[in-house]
Amino acid sequence: MRRRLGTRLGAVAVGSLALFGAACADRSQPMATEVDADHREGHSNPMLYxxxxxxLNNSGVQGAAAFAIHNGEFTARVFATGMAPNLVHPQHIHGLPNFQNSTCPGPxxxxxxxxxxxxxxxxxxLIxxxxxxxxxxxxxxxxxxxxTAAGAPGTLPTANAAGVVNYLQKRPLAELQDALGDFQLLPLEEKVVVLHGGFVTGADGQQRYEPSLPVACAEIRMTDETELRQRQENVLVVPAGFRAEKVVxxxxxxxxxxxxDQGRLYVVEAGGGFQPVEFRAPRILRIENGQTHEVINLSNHVVPxxxxxxxxxGWLYFSHRDxxxxxxLSRxxxxGTELQKLxxxxxxxxxxxxxxxxxxRNGWVYFGIGQAGNSAVVGMDIAPFVRQNPGLRPQPCRDLVMRGHNFEGPxxxxxxxxxxTGPYSRLGQVRQEGETVAGVRKCGGAIxxxxxxxxxxxxxxxxxGMRQPIGLAFNQQGELFTxxxxxxxxxxxxxxxxxxxxLRINPDQPGRWYGFPDFSAAREPLTLDKFESPDRLQAPIFRVGQDGSRExxxxxxxxxxxxxxxxxPAPDRNLVVGLHPFNSSPSGIDVAPQxxxxxxxGIxxxxxxxxxxxxxxxxxRSAGFRVVRMDPNRPQSRVEMFVQNRRPGPASEQGARG
Known part of the structure; x- marks a missing residue:
């Protein structure tokens, strides 16, 4: 049985994975991708290792380990001979941090x-x-x-009377990765297998069994067939029951x-980048039967x-630069007819x-807009934009009283x-202690x-009070998420x-402040030591008093x-639905249908x-480049992996298009 999943969620899967292909992979062949449910067995090729x-330690142990990733399942198998008979033998996958290649130790x-x-x-x-x-x-x-992911193990294998360990076990890959936390199981070919348990001669001359003694080691490698296929095909790892399918x-x-309302798909080609420079024409396309049909070329109408x-x-609403x-925002x-700037x-x-x-929703057009700069202070990091518009500054939605902190830079x-330069100021404009910065109607960092x-x-x-809200989605209860x-x-x-x-947004209670620029993503105060950067990266701070004095x-x-x-008031931490890795840039978002x-x-x-x-x-190491999910009823929880590349980071770094 095969069913195509979702409407808006299908759009998120396409949009997000199109970013993998178009923005981060081989730019000559970007693609949109859709995640489908497919309950047939054998619909995708396994990744084999x-x-x-x-x-090790003159144990005489021989054998092999094999691993497979297929339909969202991780399978491990070990066959070894020469093990101590009838005894328990710990065996593990070991790995170095930060994606370093693990190896077996020498004498x-x-x-x-x-x-x-x-x-x-x-x-x-002995090692x-x-x-x-x-x-x-x-x-x-x-x-x-x-x-089991590290910690206390479950039941470990026991060698039979002939000294043979024959082990086989499976676990959902996403579940295993979640248990590993920040450590990434993939790429598996950077890890090793170590078998333990052998006899040693004690200081008293007596033989005893030492279960932790390494007796065999193997560096994991991808099979030649799998490696070749991974370079030719996409590198996505999807959950059991799903598959990634190229749409266009x-x-x-x-x-x-x-x-x-007819289920036809429309796609935006941005036509530009961070700077207002047109790389290609901004267009809106309709996708039908794997073919693109241009709805409108926006080159002569908007700035990308x-x-x-x-x-x-019957209208397509889109945001752009004027x-x-x-x-x-226009429609x-x-x-392709009757273009209107709204x-x-x-x-x-x-x-x-x-x-x-x-x-x-309900006759309202919702949109998000980011704040100018990183954390409400204009500096060299956005110099190209300031040179283009010298008066550029962050703009709050409500009146704010300043503490008089100003930052020194070139x-x-x-x-x-x-x-x-003070907060919410143009370059070179100071803010005095107690000074009020007026809020503006068309403010940034807002929905x-x-x-x-x-x-x-x-x-x-x-x-x-958000830095950059990006992507909006409503659930059936009318709650808004970004x-x-x-x-x-x-x-x-x-x-x-x-x-x-x-974040969770309640449109029926407009005007809530979410904490930017003084609270973290988890809505903790930035005065906590853990948010500090090294001194070499920070600018000197001067307080400017009401009399103009500087300290x-x-x-x-x-x-x-x-x-x-x-x-x-301090922001409500329960409004944080999911916590993503720092710098992972959560963007496209949707809610799973019934x-x-x-x-x-689920989000x-x-x-x-x-x-x-x-x-x-x-x-x-890289963060993001994946699709994650979360339960909206569990605030402040870490997100769970749903779809990711075989290796962390963009597909272009993996010899594949994604």
């Missing part, structure tokens, strides 16, 4: 730690489990009856998509990039964060000399809505956050808003991925 065991490792293993006659002739750690790393997965190819910079897209009652680079008939003039869209996430618009027949008159701010691209470690006020977030405070992360004077059974009502989010090192020089 082998590991040829070699003996010299036996001399690494004095008297290890302990209480044996000749410890310098203990601790002495092998620099080569193969800590235990990551116990090859036991449950494929030949797209360029796809950013969003929507379905009409075109980002959001939604269909309603001729002055400000954020705007066009789905046959609203414009959102100044913060002149920076790196655009208007996006168009969604329509005046890149003039001579490069040091200059102080807005309007009615199409009177866009300017009906414009309302729904929620604010992904938030959190802080970066950049600019004059870098924030070394722990997470990005998916150097140092380099540290602190509140910049007087919350009490501004009437801002047809998804046990998954119905699915595409993590666009990081742009490190420019966005975070402290990051050691």
């Amino acid at each position: 082998v590991a040829q065991l070699t003996p 010299d490792a036996a001399n690494r730690i004095p008297n290890s293993p302990a209480n044996v006659a000749n410890p310098d002739q 203990s489990i601790q002495e092998g750690l620099p080569e193969y790393g800590p235990v990551r997965v116990h090859l036991d009856n449950r494929l 190819g030949g797209l360029s910079f796809t950013t969003e998509m929507a379905f009409d 990039p075109v980002v959001g897209l939604a269909w309603d009652n 001729t002055d680079d400000s954020g705007a 066009v008939r789905d046959d 609203i414009t003039g959102f100044e913060t869209a002149k920076a790196e964060h655009f208007m996006n996430g168009v969604e329509i 005046n890149f618009l003039e001579n490069g000399d040091p200059v102080l 807005h809505r309007f009615q199409p027949d009177d866009p300017e008159g009906s414009l309302q701010m729904v929620a604010w 992904g938030e691209n959190g802080y970066d470690v950049r600019g004059l006020r870098p924030v070394n956050d722990e997470f990005d977030a998916t 150097r405070l140092g380099t540290f992360l602190d509140f910049i808003i007087d919350h009490q004077a501004s009437g801002l 047809a998804w059974g046990a998954m119905a009502g 699915f989010v595409a993590e666009w991925g990081d742009l490190a090192p420019p966005t975070n020089p402290l990051r050691e």
Whole structure:
């Protein structure tokens, strides 16, 4: 039985995975992809791995291990001879952190730690489990009856009377990866298998069984057939019962998509990048039977990039830049006729964060817009946008009272000399202690809505105090959800956050402040030490008093808003639905329909991925480049993997198109 899943959720799967293909993989052959449910067996090729065991500590153990990933299941098998008969033998997958290649230890490792293993006659002739750690790393997965992720193992295999271990076990890959936490099981070919348990001669001359003694090791490698296929095909790992299917190819910079009431798919080609430079024509396309049909070429109508897209009652609504680079939202008939600009003039869209996430409900057009800059202070990190628009600054939705903190950085618009810049200010403009920054109607870092027949008159701010809300989705109860691209470690006020977030919004209670720029993605105060960046990355802070006096405070992360004077309560942490890895950039979002059974009502989010090192020089490995899910009834929980690449990071780094 095969069923195509969802309408809007199908769109998210397509949109998010199109980012894998179009934005992050082989740019000459971008593709849109859709996740389908397929309950037939054998509908996808397994990923196969082998590991040829070699003996350690003169054990004489021989054999092999094999692993398979198929239909969302992880299968492990070990066959070994020469093991101590009728005894329990621990066996593990070991792995080094940060995607380093694990290897098997050589004989010299036996001399690494004095008297290890302990209480044996000749410890310098034996490799203990601790002495092998620099080569193969800590235990990551116990090859036991449950494929337990580190910690206390379950039931371990016992060799038979002939000294043979014959082991086989399965576990859902997503479940195993969730149990591993931040450590990534894939790529498996960077890991090793180690078997343990052998007899040693004790210091008293007596033989005894040492269950932790390494007796065999094998470096895992992908089979030649699997490696070749992975380079030729997509590299997606999907859950059991699902498969990734190419819908259309030949797209360029796809950013969003929507379905009409007939189930026809529309796709936006952005036509631009961060800067207002046109790489290719911005277009809206209709996809039918694997073919693209141009609805409208927007080259002569808007400034790219075109980002959001939604269909309603014969109209396609989309967000873009206007001729002055400000954020705007327009609509066009789905046959390409009658183009209308509805609203414009959102100044913060002149920076790196655009208007996006168009969604329509009960006659209202909803959209998100990011704040200018990283954390409410203009600096060198957005210099190209400031040079284009020198008055560019972050803009709040409500009046804010400042604490007088100003940040020192180069005046890149003039001579490069040091200059102080305050929060919510243009470059070189200071904010005094107690000064009020006026809120603006078309503010950034917010979700807005309007009615199409009177866009300017009906414009309302729904929620604010977010860095970059991106992607919107309603559930059946009318709750609104958005992904938030959190802080970066950049600019004059870098924030070394722990997470990005998916947030719950109540449209019936508009005006709630969500904590930016003084609270983290998990809505904790940024005054906590864990959010500090190294001093070398922070700008000196000067407090400017009401009399204009200046006091150097140092380099540290602190509140910049007087919350009490501004009437801002601390944000409600229960409004955080899911916590994503820091810099993973949650973007496309949707809610699973009732047809998804046990998954119905779940939130699915595409993590666009990081742009490190420019966005975070402290990051050691990629984040994002996957689709995750979360339960909206479990606030502040970490997201669970749903679809990901075989290796962390973009498909273009894996010799495949994604």
